[in-house]
Amino acid sequence: xxxxLSHLLSLxxxxxxxxxxxxxxxYKQPDTAFLASGLPLPEYFAWESISFKTxxxxxEDGLKAFSNESNELVVEVGDKLPLSSGLQYxxxxxxxxxxxxxxxxxxxxxxxxxxDDWDLILTAGSTHAWEAVLRTFTDRGDSIxxxxxxxxxxxxxxxxxxxxxVTMDIDxxxxxxxxxxxxxxxxxxxxxxxxxxxxxxTGQNPTGSTIPEERRKLIYxxxxxxxxxxxxxxxxxxxxxxxxxxxxxxxxxxRRPSDEEFLASLVPSFLKFDVDGRVIRLDSFxxxxxxxxxxxxxxxxxxxxxxxxxxxxTTIQNPSGFASLILYExxxxxxxxxxxxxxxxxxxxxxxxxNVAIDTALSTLGDKPFVTVxxxxxxxxxxxxxxxxxxxxxxxRYNNDPLALEDDIYRTNIANKSVWVPGSWFEVVQDGExxxxxxxxRGTFAATDEETLAEGVKRFAQTLDQVFK
Amino acid sequence: xxxxLSHLLSLxxxxxxxxxxxxxxxYKQPDTAFLASGLPLPEYFAWESISFKTxxxxxEDGLKAFSNESNELVVEVGDKLPLSSGLQYxxxxxxxxxxxxxxxxxxxxxxxxxxDDWDLILTAGSTHAWEAVLRTFTDRGDSIxxxxxxxxxxxxxxxxxxxxxVTMDIDxxxxxxxxxxxxxxxxxxxxxxxxxxxxxxTGQNPTGSTIPEERRKLIYxxxxxxxxxxxxxxxxxxxxxxxxxxxxxxxxxxRRPSDEEFLASLVPSFLKFDVDGRVIRLDSFxxxxxxxxxxxxxxxxxxxxxxxxxxxxTTIQNPSGFASLILYExxxxxxxxxxxxxxxxxxxxxxxxxNVAIDTALSTLGDKPFVTVxxxxxxxxxxxxxxxxxxxxxxxRYNNDPLALEDDIYRTNIANKSVWVPGSWFEVVQDGExxxxxxxxRGTFAATDEETLAEGVKRFAQTLDQVFK
Numbered sequence: 001x002x003x004x005l006s007h008l009l010s011l012x013x014x015x016x017x018x019x020x021x022x023x024x025x026x027y028k029q030p031d032t033a034f035l036a037s038g039l040p041l042p043e044y045f046a047w048e049s050i051s052f053k054t055x056x057x058x059x060e061d062g063l064k065a066f067s068n069e070s071n072e073l074v075v076e077v078g079d080k081l082p083l084s085s086g087l088q089y090x091x092x093x094x095x096x097x098x099x100x101x102x103x104x105x106x107x108x109x110x111x112x113x114x115x116d117d118w119d120l121i122l123t124a125g126s127t128h129a130w131e132a133v134l135r136t137f138t139d140r141g142d143s144i145x146x147x148x149x150x151x152x153x154x155x156x157x158x159x160x161x162x163x164x165x166v167t168m169d170i171d172x173x174x175x176x177x178x179x180x181x182x183x184x185x186x187x188x189x190x191x192x193x194x195x196x197x198x199x200x201x202t203g204q205n206p207t208g209s210t211i212p213e214e215r216r217k218l219i220y221x222x223x224x225x226x227x228x229x230x231x232x233x234x235x236x237x238x239x240x241x242x243x244x245x246x247x248x249x250x251x252x253x254x255r256r257p258s259d260e261e262f263l264a265s266l267v268p269s270f271l272k273f274d275v276d277g278r279v280i281r282l283d284s285f286x287x288x289x290x291x292x293x294x295x296x297x298x299x300x301x302x303x304x305x306x307x308x309x310x311x312x313x314t315t316i317q318n319p320s321g322f323a324s325l326i327l328y329e330x331x332x333x334x335x336x337x338x339x340x341x342x343x344x345x346x347x348x349x350x351x352x353x354x355n356v357a358i359d360t361a362l363s364t365l366g367d368k369p370f371v372t373v374x375x376x377x378x379x380x381x382x383x384x385x386x387x388x389x390x391x392x393x394x395x396x397r398y399n400n401d402p403l404a405l406e407d408d409i410y411r412t413n414i415a416n417k418s419v420w421v422p423g424s425w426f427e428v429v430q431d432g433e434x435x436x437x438x439x440x441x442r443g444t445f446a447a448t449d450e451e452t453l454a455e456g457v458k459r460f461a462q463t464l465d466q467v468f469k
Numbered sequence: 470x471x472x473x474l475s476h477l478l479s480l481x482x483x484x485x486x487x488x489x490x491x492x493x494x495x496y497k498q499p500d501t502a503f504l505a506s507g508l509p510l511p512e513y514f515a516w517e518s519i520s521f522k523t524x525x526x527x528x529e530d531g532l533k534a535f536s537n538e539s540n541e542l543v544v545e546v547g548d549k550l551p552l553s554s555g556l557q558y559x560x561x562x563x564x565x566x567x568x569x570x571x572x573x574x575x576x577x578x579x580x581x582x583x584x585d586d587w588d589l590i591l592t593a594g595s596t597h598a599w600e601a602v603l604r605t606f607t608d609r610g611d612s613i614x615x616x617x618x619x620x621x622x623x624x625x626x627x628x629x630x631x632x633x634x635v636t637m638d639i640d641x642x643x644x645x646x647x648x649x650x651x652x653x654x655x656x657x658x659x660x661x662x663x664x665x666x667x668x669x670x671t672g673q674n675p676t677g678s679t680i681p682e683e684r685r686k687l688i689y690x691x692x693x694x695x696x697x698x699x700x701x702x703x704x705x706x707x708x709x710x711x712x713x714x715x716x717x718x719x720x721x722x723x724r725r726p727s728d729e730e731f732l733a734s735l736v737p738s739f740l741k742f743d744v745d746g747r748v749i750r751l752d753s754f755x756x757x758x759x760x761x762x763x764x765x766x767x768x769x770x771x772x773x774x775x776x777x778x779x780x781x782x783t784t785i786q787n788p789s790g791f792a793s794l795i796l797y798e799x800x801x802x803x804x805x806x807x808x809x810x811x812x813x814x815x816x817x818x819x820x821x822x823x824n825v826a827i828d829t830a831l832s833t834l835g836d837k838p839f840v841t842v843x844x845x846x847x848x849x850x851x852x853x854x855x856x857x858x859x860x861x862x863x864x865x866r867y868n869n870d871p872l873a874l875e876d877d878i879y880r881t882n883i884a885n886k887s888v889w890v891p892g893s894w895f896e897v898v899q900d901g902e903x904x905x906x907x908x909x910x911r912g913t914f915a916a917t918d919e920e921t922l923a924e925g926v927k928r929f930a931q932t933l934d935q936v937f938k
Contacts, residue, residue, distance in 0.1 A: 011609070011631060012629045012630055012631070013629075015628065015629040015631070016625070016629045017625060017628075017629075019621065019622055019625060020621060020894050021621055021622060021890065021894065024888065024890065027883055027888045028888070029886070031886055032886045032887065032888060033886060033887045033888070033917065033921050033922070033924045033925025033928055034888045034916065034917065034921075034925075035887065035888060035889050035912035035913050035914075035916065035917065035922065035925045035926075036888040036889060036890050036912075036913070036916075037913065037916055038674065038756075038849040038850060038913045038915055038916065039760070039913075039915065039916045040755075040756055040759070040760065040849075040915055040916075041915065041916065041917075041918075043532060043533050044532050044815065044818060045758065045759040045761075046523050046524070046758040046759060046799060046811070047521055047522070047523050047758075047759065047795070047799070048521075048522045048523065048524070048541070049521060049522040050519065050520070050521040050522075050795070051519070051520055051521070052516055052517075052518060052519040052520070053516065053517045053518040053519075054515050054516050054517065055515070055517070063512060063513050064512050072517070086761055087759040087760065087761030087762075088759070088760055088761060089755075089760040090760075090761075124593055124784075124785045124786075124789075125785070125786060127782075127783060127784060127785070127786050128784050128785050128786070130783075131783055131784045140480070140609070152488065152489060152490055153488055153490065153782065153783055154783075156485070156486055156488060156783055157783040157784075159484065159486075160481045160482075160484040160485045160486075160783070161481055162480060162481070162484070205507065286509075286558075287507075287509055289514065289515040289516075290509070290514040290515060290516065290556040290557070290790070291508070291509065291556065291557055291558040291559075291790070292514075292555055292556030292557060292559070292789060292790020292791060292793075292794075293556075293789065293790070293791070294785070294786065294787070294788065294789040294790065295789070313596075313622065314596060314599075314600055314622055314623075314625055314626040314629070315593075315596060315597050315600045315626075316593045316594070316596070316597050316763070316785065317593075317594060317596050317597070317763065318763070319763065319789065320593075320761065320762065320763040320764070320788065320789030320791060320792040321759070321760070321761020321762070321763065321792075322761060322762065322789060322791040322792040322795055323789040323790075323791040323792060324761075325761075326516070326519070326791055330515060330516070342515070346513065349513060380507040380509075381507060414496055417498070417500055417501045417502060418501065418502045418504065419493065419496045419497070419501060419502070419503045419504060419505045420504050420505060421490065421493065421505050425489050425490065443504035443505075444504050444505070444506065444507045444508075445504075446507055446508065446509055446510065447503065447504065447505075447506055447507065447508045447509075447510065448502065448503065448504065448510075449510075452502050452503075453502070453504065455502045456502025456503070456504045457504075459502055
């Protein structure tokens with residue numbers, strides 16, 4: 001059963017009142033002269049109709065071959081959700097049919113969520129959602145737990161709010177439960193107890209790692225024991241890739257899995273273990289359909305979703321009507337099955353691109369003893385770890401400072417016309433903490449065509465040759 | 470010259486750092502393998518094309534007669550701004566061509582803004598913008614100045630953040646400068662000095678009043694003297710209506726004004742006086758084109774806009790790409806002149822509707838000595854003031870409590886199938902303050918057709934007859 005966790009809300013979230021003006025809507029009846037709300041009439045809207053072209057499921061030829069007559073789908077907006085209602089002020093939870101579609105999808109993907117009292121609200125994307133989460137659960141001076149390497153922008157959001165960022169140790173399988181338990185057991189007296197754990201559990205940014213089911217269970221148990229919220233930010237959840245198989249052993253024509261096989265292959269969400277209702281899941285369409293939707297969603301226990309709705313009423317109100325309309329009509333035409341086909345096709349595309357990146361990295365960097373190519377099974381990123389102490393002139397040239405070597409590699413690489421991100425940009429360093437001599441670079445296999453991708457990896461290998469002289 | 474007002478920024482705004490990940494974009498060159506940013510390739514976007522139907526300027530037949538072949542405009546998105554760039558992650562200030570169009574429009578409308586160092590950023594609507602303003606300029610415990618009657622939702626946003634709301638007296642011309650000056654002169658020791666003034670200066674919600682130019686100048690001078698930010702929230706700026714002329718004297722076929730006449734008729738923005746760079750202007754397309762755009766803009770001095778950009782990078786990122794694309798293509802096809810024609814047509818429509826509301830109110834309520842019909846020259850709202858002490862049984866039935874009478878009118882009116890909003894819902898009451906015996910109801914002439922509107926006013930008159938017995 002869902003626990004009452006309202007004590008974890010922030011001062012701001014606790015203080016939000018219901019809007020009187022929103023409650024008055026109940027009196028809007030056909031025979032009533034409703035002069036209460038300042039809504040413009042649809043006849044003064046600037047737009048009369050919208051149509052768009054998308055692709056028709058099942059996307060069997062992959063996603064690169066864009067539409068031709070046989071696989072294109074032309075959709076007139078308003079067929080399923082009237083244009084005039086989509087362009088009007090809307091409820092803070094988002095248009096009902098779109099919300100219902102995503103909820104049904106959620107049930108398909110995550111099965112029976114332990115917390116049977118969950119609900120869903122649309123966001124303006126996960127960046128917005130994360131900021132809203134912080135305002136809903138934290139006050140200035142509070143502590144939160146973050147992965148030792150984490151998405152820099154998400155950390156910036158928290159730092160600007162005066163939060164105390166405490167790191168969780170990670171390895172190639174993400175957060176290490178034993179280490180997390182130890183951190184909490186030995187929590188420093190006088191430092192505020194952490195309100196929440198922030199994690200990108202699948203295809204983590206920057207490491208590319210994915211937390212396996214067993215670890216998720218253990219982490220959840222720790223969170224439950226210490227009364228901490230888990231925020232799982234899952235933009236890459238549907239970029240869970242086929243296992244990496246070395247090029248020589250790869251079976252090129254792999255059959256597309258059935259819906260059942262596909263769904264069974266996905267790592268379970270923290271929601272699966274969430275008996276207390278302490279998991280806040282952030283989903284996003286940015287990596288799946290297009291960043292420009294600026295639509296995502298939050299799943300959480302109902303009382304939390306209600307607090308988010310009160311927040312959104314005084315911030316974004318709801319995602320853009322244009323985006324909601326087009327997104328909804330697309331999903332409705334595809335259907336749940338068509339949407340799963342899209343996700344499977346996307347997995348195939350990204351698996352291929354990951355293969356290009358890793359094949360090239362292994363063939364150009366694999367023989368360097370001081371280099372580790374970390375192979376991701378989800379997301380958009382891969383990383384190369386480098387042992388700085390292996391540099392022949394680490395002391396003389398870099399004064400034993402891993403950051404100095406990292407910076408040299410970064411700049412030399414740019415001079416070689418290849419741009420990767422230094423790992424230190426993502427690292428959370430606690431006061432007085434000594435830096436590891438293991439440096440890291442993050443590349444993405446998402447943003448370029450395969451030729452440029454392979455070229456970028458080769459140039460990075462050349463850079464290392466140059467710098468390690 | 471713009472002053473350095475950075476001391477007015479909040480802790481959160483001061484703490485925001487530039488995103489390293491955003492600075493790396495400078496290395497993205499055609500011959501570079503750019504593996505730094507996790508952007509999906511446009512070939513994996515779900516949409517290939519979007520088109521929409523709007524109306525062709527100059528909208529001479531008004532806005533109710535929706536498009537027919539002669540006045541419709543079918544637009545293919547991507548002609549002026551590529552679809553693939555609109556649907557990608559974008560800069561936090563919004564797509565450049567759209568921003569430039571709105572800036573040019575701003576120069577047309579507001580002429581030479583005193584602060585020549587201004588800039589503009591797109592928002593997810595003014596509700597979002599106001600919340601961002603509060604996070605950028607206020608900390609928990611700070612004071613802000615608000616109109617005695619103000620938009621309830623905007624007040625809620627501030628209250629939840631633990632701000633101290635101090636009221637400014639208003640009359641039928643909005644904020645009373647002398648009274649404001651007195652409030653600041655006699656500021657209570659120990660109470661934090663106010664950071665900002667929040668005002669809806671044109672077609673205020675709920676009162677419908679507009680602050681005239683001379684008062685704006687005086688209010689600006691006071692703000693400058695006491696080092697206070699002015700936030701002008703202007704959703705109704707382009708709903709400045711023709712002057713109300715009694716029905717019997719009205720000239721029905723009034724000529725549409727030229728662009729010059731139209732622009733000259735608009736009350737000047739606080740920007741006109743803003744030599745210091747202390748005005749933050751919030752604009753919105755919600756009341757002009759459709760609420761579903763969820764696009765507005767903030768105009769302010771450049772260093773403030775830069776702080777908003779850092780904020781948006783970690784919240785909304787930018788308005789929805791679908792909305793930006795469709796909005797931009799529409800405005801670009803219309804051109805600056807076509808957009809002014811739209812605004813003029815809109816003024817005609819709303820002037821007519823205001824006339825219906827006021828004609829009906831004057832004819833049904835005008836003879837009641839205890840009632841004042843307040844005639845608005847801007848916005849969507851009109852108000853009726855009622856002297857509670859004139860009620861024949863004010864003491865016995867309502868215990869001399871104006872709120873009890875207000876509530877009776879509210880409920881009786883709903884029973885009569887007419888819904889108006891009680892003025893007390895908008896009133897900001899300071900501790901220990903006695904309530905005025907003047908009660909008020911707000912109606913809107915925007916949300917219904919003219920028949921229903923007239924019917925709603927008549928029913929309100931009947932309600933008063935019933936209650937005042």
